[in-house]
Amino acid sequence: xxxxxxxxxxxxxxxxxxxxxxxxxxxxxxxxxxxxxxxxxxxxxxxxxxxxxxxxxxxxxxxxxxxxxxxxxxxxxxxxxxxxxxxxxxxxxxxxxxxxxxxxxxxxxxxxxxxxxxxxxxxxxxxxxxxxxxxxxxxxxxxxxxxxxxxxxxxxxxxxxxxxxxxxxxxxxxxxxxxxxxxxxxxxxxxxxxxxxxxxxxxxxxxxxxxxxxxxxxxxxxxxxxxxxxxxxxxxxxxxxxxxxxxxxxxxxxxxxxxxxxxxxxxxxxxxxxxxxxxxxxxxxxxxxxxxxxxxxxxxxxxxxxxxxxxxxxxxxxxxxxxxxxxxxxxxxxxxxxxxxxxxxxxxxxxxxxxxxxxxxxxxxxxxxxxxxxxxxxxxxxxxxxxxxxxxxxxxxxxxxxxxxx
Amino acid sequence: xxxxxxxxxxxxxxxxxxxxxxxxxxxxxxxxxxxxxxxxxxxxxxxxxxxxxxxxxxxxxxxxxxxxxxxxxxxxxxxxxxxxxxxxxxxxxxxxxxxxxxxxxxxxxxxxxxxxxxxxxxxxxxxxxxxxxxxxxxxxxxxxxxxxxxxxxxxxxx
Numbered sequence: 001x002x003x004x005x006x007x008x009x010x011x012x013x014x015x016x017x018x019x020x021x022x023x024x025x026x027x028x029x030x031x032x033x034x035x036x037x038x039x040x041x042x043x044x045x046x047x048x049x050x051x052x053x054x055x056x057x058x059x060x061x062x063x064x065x066x067x068x069x070x071x072x073x074x075x076x077x078x079x080x081x082x083x084x085x086x087x088x089x090x091x092x093x094x095x096x097x098x099x100x101x102x103x104x105x106x107x108x109x110x111x112x113x114x115x116x117x118x119x120x121x122x123x124x125x126x127x128x129x130x131x132x133x134x135x136x137x138x139x140x141x142x143x144x145x146x147x148x149x150x151x152x153x154x155x156x157x158x159x160x161x162x163x164x165x166x167x168x169x170x171x172x173x174x175x176x177x178x179x180x181x182x183x184x185x186x187x188x189x190x191x192x193x194x195x196x197x198x199x200x201x202x203x204x205x206x207x208x209x210x211x212x213x214x215x216x217x218x219x220x221x222x223x224x225x226x227x228x229x230x231x232x233x234x235x236x237x238x239x240x241x242x243x244x245x246x247x248x249x250x251x252x253x254x255x256x257x258x259x260x261x262x263x264x265x266x267x268x269x270x271x272x273x274x275x276x277x278x279x280x281x282x283x284x285x286x287x288x289x290x291x292x293x294x295x296x297x298x299x300x301x302x303x304x305x306x307x308x309x310x311x312x313x314x315x316x317x318x319x320x321x322x323x324x325x326x327x328x329x330x331x332x333x334x335x336x337x338x339x340x341x342x343x344x345x346x347x348x349x350x351x352x353x354x355x356x357x358x359x360x361x362x363x364x365x366x367x368x369x370x371x372x373x374x375x376x377x378x379x380x381x382x383x384x385x386x387x388x389x390x391x392x393x394x395x396x397x398x399x400x401x402x403x404x405x406x
Numbered sequence: 407x408x409x410x411x412x413x414x415x416x417x418x419x420x421x422x423x424x425x426x427x428x429x430x431x432x433x434x435x436x437x438x439x440x441x442x443x444x445x446x447x448x449x450x451x452x453x454x455x456x457x458x459x460x461x462x463x464x465x466x467x468x469x470x471x472x473x474x475x476x477x478x479x480x481x482x483x484x485x486x487x488x489x490x491x492x493x494x495x496x497x498x499x500x501x502x503x504x505x506x507x508x509x510x511x512x513x514x515x516x517x518x519x520x521x522x523x524x525x526x527x528x529x530x531x532x533x534x535x536x537x538x539x540x541x542x543x544x545x546x547x548x549x550x551x552x553x554x555x556x557x558x559x560x561x562x563x564x
Contacts, residue, residue: 037533037534038532038533038534038535038536041534041535043545045546046545046546081431081434084431206507208458209506209507209508210506210507210508211458211459211506211507211508224458224480229478229480229483230433230483231483291430293434293476293485293487295460302460304460304461304476306461306463306474306476308465316465317463317465319461319463321460321461321512325461325511325512326461326508326511328511329507329510329511332507333507
């Protein structure tokens with residue numbers, strides 16, 4: 001059968017970020033996919049080597065607008081690991097609150113987009129409206145809807161005002177019923193079932209082989225969560241459940257993310273009610289020579305930071321590993337054999353627009369013939385003409401149409 | 407298996423290849439190994455011990471090129487960092503991609519940023535740097551100098 005290559009990206013009006021996907025399709029079925037990244041490479045690892053340890057926190061906070069807490073969390077843990085210091089308990093609680101708030105807003109953002117990719121815009125609108133509530137909570141705590149600038153090596157920069165806690169609690173209580181409604185809607189909706197069940201399955205073996213992280217791996221039955229596996233933050237202080245499902249399809253990934261939000265609400269509430277007194281900052285002066293590793297379970301999976309110090313004011317080497325670095329290659333395992341219409345939700349981060357002809361080129365299998373936009377328009381016009389002839393539609397000029405008006 | 411058993415098992419199994427073991431904290435350990443033994447040791451940790459491969463981080467220390475392979479064994483909360491030191495003039499090591507798909511992208515990244523050659527990698531092409539980046543210029547090497555200070559918009563897009 002004739003193979004067709006459909007390139008999506010790198011810059012596409014409906015993609016949030018630049019990335020380039022090349023889908024090889026046979027009819028409706030995707031037989032191969034190639035991913036090219038690097039369009040967003042800003043050399044932050046190198047940049048961080050030129051900044052002081054404190055300044056780096058701000059630089060790496062801007063790695064990702066959605067995970068603007070995850071990277072500082074892992075980085076500050078890495079710097080603290082060099083020294084081997086423990087941050088004060090109150091700082092740990094505040095860090096946990098911020099991190100879980102971020103998880104809720106990130107999962108909601110994803111859920112909204114997922115609804116949008118499925119062509120289910122009601123979900124998209126509902127979820128993004130709900131997201132405002134959690135962004136309000138973040139604004140009350142940090143003064144910002146995003147890029148909270150709360151973290152620093154040794155603690156946090158700002159304290160939580162006890163007077164704000166009742167208002168935050170009220171906002172959180174508002175989220176839960178809507179989340180429940182959403183969960184019910186997703187669980188019982190035949191459209192969502194039809195579009196996501198058994199689609200883009202990532203098996204447990206493949207998940208382990210690719211080193212997939214976070215909800216991507218937990219939906220495939222791999223019970224790995226840094227919050228449970230290592231002791232950090234305030235996560236071990238309370239009871240909460242790690243959400244693991246076994247099917248590995250898109251539906252399970254949706255379910256894992258929705259259920260995780262309930263857990264996050266639970267964690268934030270516990271932290272606010274049991275916020276210990278005391279210092280929020282260790283006031284670290286010097287970073288000794290050595291190596292440190294910090295991890296944090298970001299909304300998308302484990303964030304990994306490796307910092308090496310030679311005793312000077314800035315890191316010698318700062319390695320940043322975002323969860324998507326491990327999760328993105330799994331597309332190779334999930335997308336093959338699926339239909340093009342499902343590719344968008346499997347790739348999830350992109351919204352393909354296959355009719356944007358100026359970004360599309362079609363090759364036949366040997367790659368000899370290449371059609372550009374102009375030729376495609378010509379082909380389309382020829383097709384319309386033949387259709388018109390077949391159906392016997394007569395040409396009506398514009399003047400006639402205007403004259404025909406009453 | 408407990409942490410002590412795991413480490414003992416590793417040190418007896420790969421006696422000849424392990425050069426140094428350094429306990430950093432109760433959850434962290436550095437093991438320096440001979441570069442030739444990277445496949446059996448990582449393969450054993452990744453496949454048989456069921457560890458998760460976090461990532462590898464390469465660094466140019468001016469004396470040598472150092473790679474740290476980080477593995478986590480969740481059940482006992484232990485992070486093992488395998489340290490390999492490569493010759494700075496000609497850094498070559500066996501690729502781990504045939505062992506697991508998880509190693510694929512990071513090897514491509516280290517290849518372009520530090521100039522390490524991974525023998526046996528199925529597709530050692532560029533991952534992050536632009537297509538017009540000159541050959542043999544590795545931005546994370548210690549002696550790297552900015553090769554082109556003009557911004558992309560001033561260079562003129564061809």
